[in-house]
Amino acid sequence: MVNPTLLCPICEEKYQVTEFNFNCPEGCDSLPETQYGKYKTTEHEGIWRYLPWLPVEKPNNYQKTPLFIENREFKKMVGKDVVIAFHGYHPEIGADLDTCTFKEIEAVCSLRYAAEQNSNLAMASVGNTANAFLRQSYLEDINTYIFVPEKTHEDLFAVEKSDNAKLIVIKDASYSDAQDIASRFCQREDVSYDGGGKNIARRDSLSTLAYQYQEKYNEMPDHYFQPIGSGTGAIAFYTGSKRLKQNKITDKTPRIHIAQNTPFTPIVDAWNNQTRNLEPVDYNPLDRTYAKVLTNKNPLYSINGGLYDILNKTKGSATTATKKEAKKAGQKFKEIFNIDLYPAAEVGLAALMKTDLQGKILLNITGAGRQKLRQETNAETPEPDYIIEKGDSLNVIK
Numbered sequence: 001m002v003n004p005t006l007l008c009p010i011c012e013e014k015y016q017v018t019e020f021n022f023n024c025p026e027g028c029d030s031l032p033e034t035q036y037g038k039y040k041t042t043e044h045e046g047i048w049r050y051l052p053w054l055p056v057e058k059p060n061n062y063q064k065t066p067l068f069i070e071n072r073e074f075k076k077m078v079g080k081d082v083v084i085a086f087h088g089y090h091p092e093i094g095a096d097l098d099t100c101t102f103k104e105i106e107a108v109c110s111l112r113y114a115a116e117q118n119s120n121l122a123m124a125s126v127g128n129t130a131n132a133f134l135r136q137s138y139l140e141d142i143n144t145y146i147f148v149p150e151k152t153h154e155d156l157f158a159v160e161k162s163d164n165a166k167l168i169v170i171k172d173a174s175y176s177d178a179q180d181i182a183s184r185f186c187q188r189e190d191v192s193y194d195g196g197g198k199n200i201a202r203r204d205s206l207s208t209l210a211y212q213y214q215e216k217y218n219e220m221p222d223h224y225f226q227p228i229g230s231g232t233g234a235i236a237f238y239t240g241s242k243r244l245k246q247n248k249i250t251d252k253t254p255r256i257h258i259a260q261n262t263p264f265t266p267i268v269d270a271w272n273n274q275t276r277n278l279e280p281v282d283y284n285p286l287d288r289t290y291a292k293v294l295t296n297k298n299p300l301y302s303i304n305g306g307l308y309d310i311l312n313k314t315k316g317s318a319t320t321a322t323k324k325e326a327k328k329a330g331q332k333f334k335e336i337f338n339i340d341l342y343p344a345a346e347v348g349l350a351a352l353m354k355t356d357l358q359g360k361i362l363l364n365i366t367g368a369g370r371q372k373l374r375q376e377t378n379a380e381t382p383e384p385d386y387i388i389e390k391g392d393s394l395n396v397i398k
């Protein structure tokens with residue numbers, strides 16, 4: 001086990017963390033960054049190649065990584081010099097993330113971190129994160145408790161659900177209800193709340209995309225482009241680039257660009273009004289938005305060290321795409337690669353096509369290949385381990 005050192009971007013206090021409380025001890029509302037030693041790669045496979053820059057001591061058996069893809073026809077279609085960071089399932093090209101999204105990378109590192117901290121994990125999810133933990137929990141000898149609203153249950157899938165993962169379906173619940181119940185469950189002594197983008201294991205695992213790119217291309221891209229829900233992936237790429245620059249591995253800081261799906265575009269609206277403050281949303285965006293994973297109402301935007309600061313520092317941009325634009329972009333991608341994109345990835349591609357950028361662009365395809373997985377594997381919706389009502393006692397969960 002390591003006790004990572006964090007730096008608060010507001011008060012500049014350095015402090016050590018144990019378990020899952022990452023907040024600044026001075027009480028600042030900030031997104032702290034993990035402090036690591038000199039850049040050094042290892043002989044381990046996958047993200048563990050960058051083990052000295054991850055908040056864990058040892059790797060586990062997971063060895064997969066995203067792929068980089070360059071394609072002339074695709075570049076012509078987009079009208080830009082784009083490299084794809086491909087997260088998804090398409091074995092013909094070596095893409096083997098069988099939960100189909102980049103959440104798999106986060107889950108693997110969060111599981112390792114929890115295991116080293118001797119803690120079980122609980123979380124709430126409406127989709128990709130749940131799928132990632134249902135499948136990958138076999139990697140560590142701990143239990144994971146995954147709380148999902150009943151109406152999202154049928155969209156979940158796993159090629160093989162781990163026995164370590166407990167799926168708890170909550171009747172008549174919203175995402176917020178699931179979050180409340182999951183955090184209430186964490187009053188148990190041996191269970192920690194996973195904490196999403198505030199969890200350094202999640203963010204630092206996604207930063208490995210920057211190191212992987214630098215190793216392959218021997219420089220950083222001019223731009224990084226991603227559709228965002230919480231913003232964790234975009235923040236992580238920026239942080240990874242910053243670490244490489246501080247270690248004099250590169251002198252470039254990529255500009256960070258983000259996309260959201262109309263009508264749920266609070267970050268794009270705030271950024272284009274040059275304000276740190278998000279307008280409150282008075283409807284349930286899950287009911288109206290095509291790319292449902294992009295509907296996080298509490299993203300890491302306003303928080304110090306979050307997206308507002310990063311877009312400012314890198315002269316980034318924020319762009320919207322409609323459902324129609326997204327589907328059209330997804331169709332074009334399919335014509336070239338014969339791979340189906342997740343709606344969020346379609347939004348990212350559509351927004352990139354509308355944005356005027358020069359130079360090398362890294363586009364994060366955050367999820368793909370669900371149709372192929374359905375055809376080629378026995379992935380199915382796992383049965384719940386527990387079905388509960390909102391007011392039920394959580395003591396039934398073992």
Ligand SMILES: [Zn+2]
Pocket residue numbers: 008009010011012013024025026027028030
């Ligand atoms: Zn502080």
